[in-house]
Amino acid sequence: MKWEVVIGLEVHVQLSTVSKIFSGSSTAFGAEPNTQASVVELAFPGVLPVLNKAAVNKAIRLGLALNAHINRKNVFARKNYFYPDLPKGYQISQMDLPIVGPGTLTIQVGEEEKVIRVTRAHLEEDAGKSLHEDFHGATGIDLNRAGTPLLEVVSEPDMRSAEEAVAYARGLHTLVTWLGICDGNMQEGSFRVDANVSVRPFGQAEFGTRCEIKNLNSFRFLEAAINYEVERQIELIEDGGRVVQETRLYDPDRGETRSMRSKEDAHDYRYFPDPDLLPVVIPESEIEAVKADMPELPAAMKARFIADYGVSAYDGNLLTASRDIAGYFETLAKVSGQGKLAANWVNGELAAALNRDGLGIAQSPISAERLGGLIARIVDNTISSKIAKEVFEAMWQGSDSADAIIDAKGLRQITDSSAIEAIVDEVLAANQKSVEEFRAGKEKALNALVGQVMKASKGKANPAQAQDILKKKLGA
Amino acid sequence: MSLTHQDVARIAKLARIAVTHDEIESVGAQLNTIFGLIEKMQAVNTDGIEPMAHPQEVSLRLRDDVVTEVNQREAFQAVAPQVEGGLFLVPKVIE
Numbered sequence: 001m002k003w004e005v006v007i008g009l010e011v012h013v014q015l016s017t018v019s020k021i022f023s024g025s026s027t028a029f030g031a032e033p034n035t036q037a038s039v040v041e042l043a044f045p046g047v048l049p050v051l052n053k054a055a056v057n058k059a060i061r062l063g064l065a066l067n068a069h070i071n072r073k074n075v076f077a078r079k080n081y082f083y084p085d086l087p088k089g090y091q092i093s094q095m096d097l098p099i100v101g102p103g104t105l106t107i108q109v110g111e112e113e114k115v116i117r118v119t120r121a122h123l124e125e126d127a128g129k130s131l132h133e134d135f136h137g138a139t140g141i142d143l144n145r146a147g148t149p150l151l152e153v154v155s156e157p158d159m160r161s162a163e164e165a166v167a168y169a170r171g172l173h174t175l176v177t178w179l180g181i182c183d184g185n186m187q188e189g190s191f192r193v194d195a196n197v198s199v200r201p202f203g204q205a206e207f208g209t210r211c212e213i214k215n216l217n218s219f220r221f222l223e224a225a226i227n228y229e230v231e232r233q234i235e236l237i238e239d240g241g242r243v244v245q246e247t248r249l250y251d252p253d254r255g256e257t258r259s260m261r262s263k264e265d266a267h268d269y270r271y272f273p274d275p276d277l278l279p280v281v282i283p284e285s286e287i288e289a290v291k292a293d294m295p296e297l298p299a300a301m302k303a304r305f306i307a308d309y310g311v312s313a314y315d316g317n318l319l320t321a322s323r324d325i326a327g328y329f330e331t332l333a334k335v336s337g338q339g340k341l342a343a344n345w346v347n348g349e350l351a352a353a354l355n356r357d358g359l360g361i362a363q364s365p366i367s368a369e370r371l372g373g374l375i376a377r378i379v380d381n382t383i384s385s386k387i388a389k390e391v392f393e394a395m396w397q398g399s400d401s402a403d404a405i406i407d408a409k410g411l412r413q414i415t416d417s418s419a420i421e422a423i424v425d426e427v428l429a430a431n432q433k434s435v436e437e438f439r440a441g442k443e444k445a446l447n448a449l450v451g452q453v454m455k456a457s458k459g460k461a462n463p464a465q466a467q468d469i470l471k472k473k474l475g476a
Numbered sequence: 477m478s479l480t481h482q483d484v485a486r487i488a489k490l491a492r493i494a495v496t497h498d499e500i501e502s503v504g505a506q507l508n509t510i511f512g513l514i515e516k517m518q519a520v521n522t523d524g525i526e527p528m529a530h531p532q533e534v535s536l537r538l539r540d541d542v543v544t545e546v547n548q549r550e551a552f553q554a555v556a557p558q559v560e561g562g563l564f565l566v567p568k569v570i571e
Contacts, residue, residue: 017541024544033562034553038545042552054541075529082492084566089492097529131563140563268490273529281535 001238002202005230006210007165007195008157011172012150013182014126014190015058021125021149022049022092029188037143041128043087048276051076055149056280058181059099059123060290062151065175065297066118068103070287076123076277079269084141085128093152095271098122099280105155105175106299107167108317116168117156126150145189151181157196157207162226166219169193170321174298178323186217193222197229198243208233209243213250213257225250229257301326309339318347324362335372338379345371349392366395374402386459387411414461417469420453423461424469427452438474446470479504479511 020027023040039047063070075097078090100121107114128146130139153172159165173191177184184191198210213229216222228250233243248257296304298320305316305326319329325346333342350371354361374391377383383391383406394405406412414420428435431452438445446467453466479487484504488495495503549562558565 019541019543019545024539024542026543026545032549034549034564035547035562036545037552038548039552050539051536052541053538056538073535080490084564084569130569132568135560135563135565137568138558138560138565139567139569140560141566142563270490275530278532278534278536279529280538 003199003230003234004202004204005160005162005226006157006198006200006207007159007162007226008210009155009159009165009168010194010196011153011155011169012126012192012194013062013153013172013176015055015149015151015181016183016190017052017054017058017149019052020147021052021055021123022147025147027148029185031144033140033142034144037128037146041087041143041146043089049092049274051277051280052149055123055151056099056282057286057290058149058179059121059151060282060287061179061181061294062121062153062176063100063103064287064291064294065179066100066103066105066121068118068121069101070282071097071099071101072282072284073097074099074123074280074282076274076280077271078274079124079271081269083127083130084139085130085143086125086146087143091125091127092274092277093124093271094122097279099282100151100153105168105171107164107171108313109161109164109167111312111314113313114158114164114167116158116164119154119156121151121153124150124152157198157210162223162230165195165226166223169219169222174321178295178298186219189217192217195222195226195229197226197233199230199233199237208237209245211243211245211257212247214247214260216250221250221252224252224255225257228255232257295323298326305329305339305343309333309343311339311343315343315347318351319343322361324360328361328364328368331368332372332375335369336375336379338375341375341378345375349389353392353396365399366392370395370401377402377406381413381415381462382406383411383413384459384463386454387413390459411460414457415465417465420457420461420465420469421473423453423456424466424473427456428470428473435474446474479507 017027019025020041023038025038025041026036028036040049060070074094076092077095079093079095080090082089098120102120103118105116105118107116126145126148128141128143130141132139155168159168173184176182176191182190193216195213195216196210197213198208200206200208211229211233213225216225229248236243247260249260250257302313302316302320305311305319306313311319318325320326329342329346332346333339336342350361350364350366354364374388374395377391378385378388391402391405391411394400394409395402400408427449431449434445434448434452438449449470450463450467453461453470454463481500481504484495484500484507487507488503553559553564556564
């Protein structure tokens with residue numbers, strides 16, 4: 001049987017405020033345990049939550065970027081459950097009236113674009129951390145993270161493969177960092193993904209029973225966990241079993257998901273409006289102010305890069321993965337006047353070198369202006385693309401300009417036809433076999449001869465010129 | 477609507493309130509009285525009326541995003557039953 005995979009994602013985005021959502025405690029990561037937990041997070045009797053203006057503002061920013069409806073009136077509710085990482089006995093969240101209503105996010109998978117519907121995004125408080133090891137049978141509680149503002153972004157079950165789910169998660173990650181509402185640090189838990197996965201026979205209208213895989217903190221784990229879970233569900237059904245709706249955890253060491261033992265009644269949260277918090281009313285003026293302050297968004301910039309610089313949709317997507325990359329590309333495209341070539345270098349050689357050395361583009365040892373100097377020499381035929389890679393490496397290691405390196409290493413392309421002719425003569429004399437093959441009608445032999453000329457010139461001969469001269473000498 | 481003993485036991489469990497077997501009958505009766513009142517309210521025609529999240533027609537005041545709290549861990553942990561290395565210790569919980 002052919003199976004269709006259905007995936008919806010819930011993403012917890014930690015908003016990059018300096019203080020917590022309902023108190024003036026710091027949200028800085030990595031502090032000594034419980035040094036950033038006030039009476040509000042500790043749930044002392046009589047304390048009241050006071051909502052952080054910046055958290056609301058950041059939620060509106062994402063809402064607008066997703067073309068979503070912003071609920072002018074939204075309401076906080078209590079989600080009741082007992083767990084020591086939230087001492088109140090409930091999490092303040094939003095249920096019936098979340099701040100952000102339905103919207104969309106367009107993702108790029110290969111050369112294809114697909115629109116994923118976003119159901120909602122609601123504000124809530126993060127929980128503390130439980131440490132289960134090394135406390136002689138007890139659990140250690142650190143409440144520093146409790147009360148950190150979260151925006152939970154819920155998608156519709158619109159994704160049909162792990163690849164699409166990763167593209168959506170990456171797209172959302174790009175957007176929240178682009179908007180400056182989240183630091184995007186997945187290792188530190190600033191962007192956590194839960195995946196709802198089910199399978200159904202192709203053509204069936206109803207969804208299959210889903211499992212939720214919790215707390216995936218890297219795109220690689222997200223992909224691996226979904227692929228494992230899909231296999232597991234299909235095998236289970238094909239062996240005559242059935243999928244049980246449950247929460248599962250991904251174990252990266254074993255590469256598998258496994259059931260979280262969850263207690264009976266665990267999901268009876270008994271939501272009700274939080275009497276400690278009045279409805280949040282967002283004035284039009286606030287929304288207009290956020291709109292006025294919005295940067296050009298990745299989707300708009302991608303469309304502009306395609307239209308203005310002639311890059312492909314695929315490249316456009318890579319070039320708008322972050323504001324730093326987009327800014328670098330645009331500077332390079334402008335100084336070089338070569339959009340496509342600039343895109344190839346940013347997504348090719350530069351991305352590979354940055355990746356190799358574990359650097360972000362903002363830390364690139366080669367600035368966009370300096371790389372522009374290299375592209376100019378490719379365009380004016382001073383060097384070939386192959387030699388350009390050698391120059392790039394030298395630029396990476398030092399601070400010299402492309403021109404200085406080309407001169408110092410004598411890499412200037414040979415365009416003097418008499419010099420190339422001399423090399424061609426040598427090559428023809430030394431490669432009689434290829435010459436005969438070519439004369440016998442084997443076109444490919446010409447490529448071999450061009451290759452020999454390039455080799456003899458140490459890559460410096462202009463390949464197009466070399467080919468012309470060869471053809472002429474061979475009487476072709 | 478009338479609550480069964482099972483319903484009462486479940487509600488008590490969710491609320492982490494210890495209700496003994498003997499108390500279930502009387503607690504159930506009290507809850508049923510409350511539900512009776514709720515049923516009366518639900519019978520009222522509320523078509524076209526916007527649900528209220530709060531009894532007063534006022535909206536939430538927001539605070540600026542600034543850190544105003546200082547570290548008071550020592551004071552808070554002085555009243556905690558058990559602490560270690562800055563952590564509060566609680567009976568082992570594993571989900």
